[in-house]
């Protein structure tokens with residue numbers, strides 16, 4: 001499913017947080033949003049999952065304006081892994097995953113059928129969380145919670161997946177696992193043949209370089225660069241936007257651009 005963000009601006013309490021953002025994500029593409037803290041990545045993603053209404057501009061899914069959809073229509077197409085999830089609810093991991101099926105149940109009845117149960121079991125298995133099914137969500141570690149929330153998103157069978165720092169709380173093996181899992185969505189039986197379109201805010205530029213088809217660099221509420229990771233992650237851009245000196249190397253197996261960083265010494269006045 002295509003995602004088209006056109007000329008989106010966001011003003012909150014008279015402060016401009018995003019200015020004229022245009023981003024086009026083709027069906028099945030993995031798009032990374034990168035940028036310094038506070039640059040506007042989450043704000044943009046919030047416009048895509050409608051936690052925030054843009055002050056100007058539109059977001060379209062396969063040409064259909066998001067603002068005109070019901071919450072249920074949206075949830076049948078788009079799943080979200082937000083940066084912060086309220087974790088004080090008293091549900092088991094299996095119940096949390098089952099919530100992913102709600103938009104698909106007739107009348108939102110909350111009564112899962114056999115197919116729903118099968119999809120949830122597959123999502124738990126795919127994320128390696130089957131053994132946590134009966135555990136209280138609040139008792140899980142940060143990484144386990146993250147994987148259960150990914151299982152919930154998987155059970156939702158979205159065509160678009162919005163991830164706000166999905167590798168938060170995960171050790172390096174789990175980070176690689178989760179990104180490979182997300183990339184692998186859209187296999188036969190996932191309910192999203194042709195691939196899931198992913199919009200992900202990522203802080204780790206080396207992971208972003210390996211996993212993303214395209215990067216959009218956000219700085220000061222604007223897109224300052226976009227394109228293939230190899231073209232975007234230049235030493236000049238990293239100095240200008242992230243204030244680091246980077247040495248570009250090539251991953252010996254994947255051929256992806258990888259970065260080694262030095263701090264740029266602050267200039268003395």
Ligand SMILES: Nc1ncnc2c1ncn2[C@@H]1O[C@H](COP(=O)(O)OP(=O)(O)OP(=O)(O)O)[C@@H](O)[C@H]1O
Pocket residue numbers: 012013015017035036037038039040041042043044201
């Ligand atoms: N409701 C709000 N009212 C005022 N300012 C806000 C509001 N929401 C976000 N901001 C500000 O907008 C800017 C962008 O925030 P945002 O969370 O989108 O950045 P980010 O790039 O996701 O940052 P991080 O990498 O730290 O998660 C920040 O300066 C933030 O303080």
